[in-house]
Amino acid sequence: MTSDPVRLGVAGLGRAFMLMVPSFDADTRVKLTAAAAPREESRDAFEKEYGGTGYATVEELCADPDVEAIYIATPHQMHVDHVLAAARAGKHILVEKPLAVSMEDAEVMVSAAKEAGVHLIVGPSHSFDPPVELATQLISSGKFGQLRMIQAFNYTDFLYRPRRPEELRTEEGGGVLFSQAIHQIDVVRRLAGGMAEKIYAMTGAWDPKRPTEGAFTALMNFAGGCVANMTYSGYAHFDSDIWMNNVGELGQRKSEGAYGGARRALLDLNPDDEVRLKTTRTFGSGTTIEAEHNEHFGPVIALCDRADLRLTPDGIEVFGDTERGFIEAKFGPAPRRTVLDALVDAVRHNKAPDQTGEWGLASLEVCHAILQSAETGQAVDLQRQCKTNH
Amino acid sequence: MTSDPVRLGVAGLGRAFMLMVPSFDADTRVKLTAAAAPREESRDAFEKEYGGTGYATVEELCADPDVEAIYIATPHQMHVDHVLAAARAGKHILVEKPLAVSMEDAEVMVSAAKEAGVHLIVGPSHSFDPPVELATQLISSGKFGQLRMIQAFNYTDFLYRPRRPEELRTEEGGGVLFSQAIHQIDVVRRLAGGMAEKIYAMTGAWDPKRPTEGAFTALMNFAGGCVANMTYSGYAHFDSDIWMNNVGELGQRKSEGAYGGARRALLDLNPDDEVRLKTTRTFGSGTTIEAEHNEHFGPVIALCDRADLRLTPDGIEVFGDTERGFIEAKFGPAPRRTVLDALVDAVRHNKAPDQTGEWGLASLEVCHAILQSAETGQAVDLQRQCKTNH
Structure with a gap:
C-alpha cells in the first residue's frame, strides 16, 4: 500500500466509472474516499x-x-457544472472525455481550473493506452525520421449499445x-x-431510428506536414477488431459467437426498456x-520516413526499410495505469500530462470542425490547438 | 478451342503484357496473332x-x-499515339490503365475510337477483379440497402520496384x-x-531519391451520397496484404521471408542497373x-445500410445486421478471365463493359484532381464522370 494515496472522490457511478473500477482496484496509489450518484443503489454499493x-x-x-481530487464521470452535458464546482472547491480534476459538448463550456472550464490553480486532466481516452504512449515516444525520438501520415479507423457496434435518449441527440x-x-x-x-x-x-447519420451521426471520415493535417486519415463507423457490421488480434476495445479477448449481439439485444426493445438495460x-x-x-481504439498505422508503426x-x-520488429507495451498491473500515472503526477508532483484541459478543448474543437466541414462541404481551419508536452 | 477466337495483336511486350500472359494462355476465346516490340529478343520470344x-x-x-483488336501495353505516355493508330486502322482496342497521362490525350483517344466506331476498353485494372464485380452486383441489387461509405487502402512496395527514369517523374x-x-x-x-x-x-513525395508521389489519401463523394476514403502508400514498410489473407496483388500466396526485398534489391544500384533489372x-x-x-488491390470495405461488404x-x-456470411467469387480458369470477357463481348457481341474509354477518362480526371487538391488545399469538383453500365 502506498503510504500517501491520492484521495479521490468520484462524481457519477455509471458506465464510465465501471470501466475505471478494475484500474482503481489494482492501483494502491489512488484511494476512492467518496462518491456522488443520484441512485441510492449505486451509493450503497460504493x-x-x-x-x-x-x-x-x-x-x-x-x-x-x-477529498483531494474529483473524477468526474457524469454525462457529457453535466461536465461543466461539475468541473466548476470542483475547481471552486480547490480540488484537482480528472474529467471524462469529452471535456464538454460546447466550446463555450470547455473554455469556461479551462479558465476556471487555471484561476483555481488546480490540475484539469481529460481522460481516460485511448490516447492514454500504453501502445499509443510508446508510439508517441518512438515517433518523437526521431529515430524513424519524419512522421508523414497516420491512418486510423474503427468499426464498432457503438450506435446499438443501450442508450439514454440524449445519447442519440447530437446537440x-x-x-x-x-x-x-x-x-x-x-x-x-x-x-x-x-x-x-x-x-x-464527412459524416453519416444512416439509421432514422437512431438519428445522430453514427459514422464519419476525415482528413486532418498537422503543423510539420503530417496528414491523418480518420474513419469510424458505429453501425455494427464489419468489426475491425479482427485486425487488432481479435482483442476488443477494453483489452478483452473477443468471441466469434457474439456476432450481431448488440443489434439483436435491441430488437423489439422500447426506449424505456433500453434506458433500463x-x-x-x-x-x-x-x-x-x-x-x-x-485497450485500443482500432487499427492505427503511423508512417514515418524510415518505418511504419502498427499499433x-x-x-x-x-x-523498417529492410527489417521488421516488435516492441512490447507493458500491460497492467492496472489496465488504465497510465491514467492513474497522470493523476498521481499532477496531484503529488505538480506535473501535467499531455491531456490537460487545453488539450481536451483542442480535441473538442476537432469534433465540432468535423460536423461543420460535413455540413458546409469545406475544409475547416482549426484555431484552438495545442502541443503535446514532450 | 473456340471456333472463332478474337485475333489479338499485342503492342508492347513489357511488364504489363507479362502480367496478362497467364490469362491469354488459359483462355481459348482469344488468340495472340501478332505483336510489336522494340527489342528483338522480345519479338523472337513472342x-x-x-x-x-x-x-x-x-x-x-x-x-x-x-488482327481484329489491339492490346496496347506500352508505357503510359505512348498510349495516345498507339490508340490513335489502332483506331485509324479500325481495330478494337484494349489499352492498359491509365488511358493516358493528360486529359487532353484522353479526350482525343475517346473521340478517335468513337469516330472510328471501334470499342475502346481500358484495362486490366483491379475493377475487373471478380470480387469487385461480385460486390458491384450485390450493391446494385439493392438487397443491402443504400451504399453509404467505401474505405479502400493499400500499402505496397511500389516505389521501390525497378523503374525506368520516367516512371519516377509525375509529369x-x-x-x-x-x-x-x-x-x-x-x-x-x-x-x-x-x-x-x-x-x-493530400499526397506525399517523401523520398528525395525517388522524387514523385509515393502516397496519397483522399475523400471523394458520389452522386447519391456515398463517400469513399482512399489511401495508398508505395513506400514499402507496412504491407496491407496481411489483411488480405496473405495473398498478394496478383493472387499469389506471399511468403514471410521476403520482407523488405524490394528496397534491399535496389540498395547500391545505379539508374542504369535499375533499368536493366x-x-x-x-x-x-x-x-x-x-x-x-x-487479384486484388488491398482491403476494401463497402458499408451499406443493412450490411458491410469486405472484399x-x-x-x-x-x-449483416445480425448474421454474417461469405459469397465466393470464382477464380479462373484464366486469372484475368473478366478482362477477356470484356474483350470478347465487345469484339464479338458489340457489348461495352463498364471500363470504356469514357470510364478511363473519368478515372484519370480523379488522378489529376488528387494532384490539384493536394496542391491547392481545396476540394476539386469533378466534371467528366460517367456511370457504370448496369
Whole structure:
C-alpha cells in the first residue's frame, strides 16, 4: 500500500466509472474516499465496496475536506457544472472525455481550473493506452525520421449499445462524434504532436431510428506536414477488431459467437426498456470486463520516413526499410495505469500530462470542425490547438 | 478451342503484357496473332511461343489485316499515339490503365475510337477483379440497402520496384497516382456507380531519391451520397496484404521471408542497373507468377445500410445486421478471365463493359484532381464522370 494515496472522490457511478473500477482496484496509489450518484443503489454499493461516503449531489462531494481530487464521470452535458464546482472547491480534476459538448463550456472550464490553480486532466481516452504512449515516444525520438501520415479507423457496434435518449441527440453530445471521434482525435493528435491545422470531413447519420451521426471520415493535417486519415463507423457490421488480434476495445479477448449481439439485444426493445438495460451497466448492477491486453481504439498505422508503426493491443510492430520488429507495451498491473500515472503526477508532483484541459478543448474543437466541414462541404481551419508536452 | 477466337495483336511486350500472359494462355476465346516490340529478343520470344508475327513498330502491327483488336501495353505516355493508330486502322482496342497521362490525350483517344466506331476498353485494372464485380452486383441489387461509405487502402512496395527514369517523374505519368491510384479509383467508382462529384486529397513525395508521389489519401463523394476514403502508400514498410489473407496483388500466396526485398534489391544500384533489372521483367526474360486466388488491390470495405461488404481475394464477406456470411467469387480458369470477357463481348457481341474509354477518362480526371487538391488545399469538383453500365 502506498503510504500517501491520492484521495479521490468520484462524481457519477455509471458506465464510465465501471470501466475505471478494475484500474482503481489494482492501483494502491489512488484511494476512492467518496462518491456522488443520484441512485441510492449505486451509493450503497460504493460505500459497501470502498467504505467511503456516498453523496446525493456533486456539490456535497466537492465540499468533502477529505477529498483531494474529483473524477468526474457524469454525462457529457453535466461536465461543466461539475468541473466548476470542483475547481471552486480547490480540488484537482480528472474529467471524462469529452471535456464538454460546447466550446463555450470547455473554455469556461479551462479558465476556471487555471484561476483555481488546480490540475484539469481529460481522460481516460485511448490516447492514454500504453501502445499509443510508446508510439508517441518512438515517433518523437526521431529515430524513424519524419512522421508523414497516420491512418486510423474503427468499426464498432457503438450506435446499438443501450442508450439514454440524449445519447442519440447530437446537440446534447450524442452520436459518435463526441463519444468516439474524440478518442481517435486524441490518439492521432498525440502521435502527431497536437497541432492540427485543418480538417475536411464527412459524416453519416444512416439509421432514422437512431438519428445522430453514427459514422464519419476525415482528413486532418498537422503543423510539420503530417496528414491523418480518420474513419469510424458505429453501425455494427464489419468489426475491425479482427485486425487488432481479435482483442476488443477494453483489452478483452473477443468471441466469434457474439456476432450481431448488440443489434439483436435491441430488437423489439422500447426506449424505456433500453434506458433500463443501460442502468444494468452501472456500478452495483453490472459486471466488469477482464482485460488481458492493453485497450485500443482500432487499427492505427503511423508512417514515418524510415518505418511504419502498427499499433497492436500488445505494443508496436515496427516495419523498417529492410527489417521488421516488435516492441512490447507493458500491460497492467492496472489496465488504465497510465491514467492513474497522470493523476498521481499532477496531484503529488505538480506535473501535467499531455491531456490537460487545453488539450481536451483542442480535441473538442476537432469534433465540432468535423460536423461543420460535413455540413458546409469545406475544409475547416482549426484555431484552438495545442502541443503535446514532450 | 473456340471456333472463332478474337485475333489479338499485342503492342508492347513489357511488364504489363507479362502480367496478362497467364490469362491469354488459359483462355481459348482469344488468340495472340501478332505483336510489336522494340527489342528483338522480345519479338523472337513472342514468335517462338505464339507462332504469330513480331513487328518492330505499332504502326506495322496495326496494318496487319489478320488482327481484329489491339492490346496496347506500352508505357503510359505512348498510349495516345498507339490508340490513335489502332483506331485509324479500325481495330478494337484494349489499352492498359491509365488511358493516358493528360486529359487532353484522353479526350482525343475517346473521340478517335468513337469516330472510328471501334470499342475502346481500358484495362486490366483491379475493377475487373471478380470480387469487385461480385460486390458491384450485390450493391446494385439493392438487397443491402443504400451504399453509404467505401474505405479502400493499400500499402505496397511500389516505389521501390525497378523503374525506368520516367516512371519516377509525375509529369510523365510516374509515381503512384497514374499507376496505382488509378486502380483504387476504378474499384471505388465501379462499386459506387461511377458518378464521383468532388474530391479532397493530400499526397506525399517523401523520398528525395525517388522524387514523385509515393502516397496519397483522399475523400471523394458520389452522386447519391456515398463517400469513399482512399489511401495508398508505395513506400514499402507496412504491407496491407496481411489483411488480405496473405495473398498478394496478383493472387499469389506471399511468403514471410521476403520482407523488405524490394528496397534491399535496389540498395547500391545505379539508374542504369535499375533499368536493366526492369527489363528482366519483360517477355522472354522474366517469369510469370502463379496465382491461386483472384487479384486484388488491398482491403476494401463497402458499408451499406443493412450490411458491410469486405472484399477478399476469394469473394465477399457479408456482415449483416445480425448474421454474417461469405459469397465466393470464382477464380479462373484464366486469372484475368473478366478482362477477356470484356474483350470478347465487345469484339464479338458489340457489348461495352463498364471500363470504356469514357470510364478511363473519368478515372484519370480523379488522378489529376488528387494532384490539384493536394496542391491547392481545396476540394476539386469533378466534371467528366460517367456511370457504370448496369
